[in-house]
Amino acid sequence: MIYNNADLVNIMKKFIIGKEISLHGLRSEDLSEDSPYFNWLDDLSLDIYTQRSYFPNNLKRFRSYYEHACENSDLILFGIYENQTGKHIGNINFQQINWLNRTAFIAYMLGEKEFTGKGITTQACLILMYYGFNKLNFERIHGGVSEAHLASQRVCQKVGLVEEGRMRKHLLRQGKRYDVITVGALREEWIEKYGELARSYYRNPKEIFPE
């Protein structure tokens, strides 16, 4: 059966529905050994500027990360799904969540390379940050990017994660040390500057944030 875009959005699991993508919990088929996600974790070209692949991936390690997210409240993990096809194309999460300080670290990975450069990660960050500030009541969302990772730095600029400092020579990659640029956004400032833009990326913001 061939579904059209509207059908697919209706059949798909719903959580946060954006214009081109939706964010929701991972499906059982995304967590198998032959899933795209499992393979992204062994793809070293997706990990040039980050530090996921020190150990080869295996089902136990893969599942334990997912189970950690299910059983604890310091990690909220979302799959990024293309609305048009329902395809799992990446992940985005809030990690190191501190519910007392109301802070969270944001991290993302676009796994399916044919989707790069199309604004997908920008859209995912904006709708997730809006959700984080408005539903989860975070005061501060922060992150970290290698000084060499220009594409991710650009994503941070576009979503209002502003440079706050540097962890000098923090990251060792391919035998060379790199600074990590620390970035962050504060609730009130961010809502004022990026709130409207973020809402424009939801398919129907009133579904999630009734006025």
Ligand SMILES: CC(C)(COP(=O)(O)OP(=O)(O)OC[C@H]1O[C@@H](n2cnc3c(N)ncnc32)[C@H](O)[C@@H]1OP(=O)(O)O)[C@@H](O)C(=O)NCCC(=O)NCCS
């Ligand atoms: C890096 C990554 C997040 C980018 O995602 P994406 O969906 O392609 O990002 P977007 O399309 O929303 O935006 C990318 C921006 O970076 C720009 N860009 C891409 N390569 C660039 C480069 N070498 N130098 C400068 N800017 C670059 C793009 O032009 C675009 O900016 P624009 O809209 O102003 O033109 C994605 O490729 C990825 O997840 N890679 C693997 C995992 C990873 O590195 N995660 C981030 C860890 S910090």
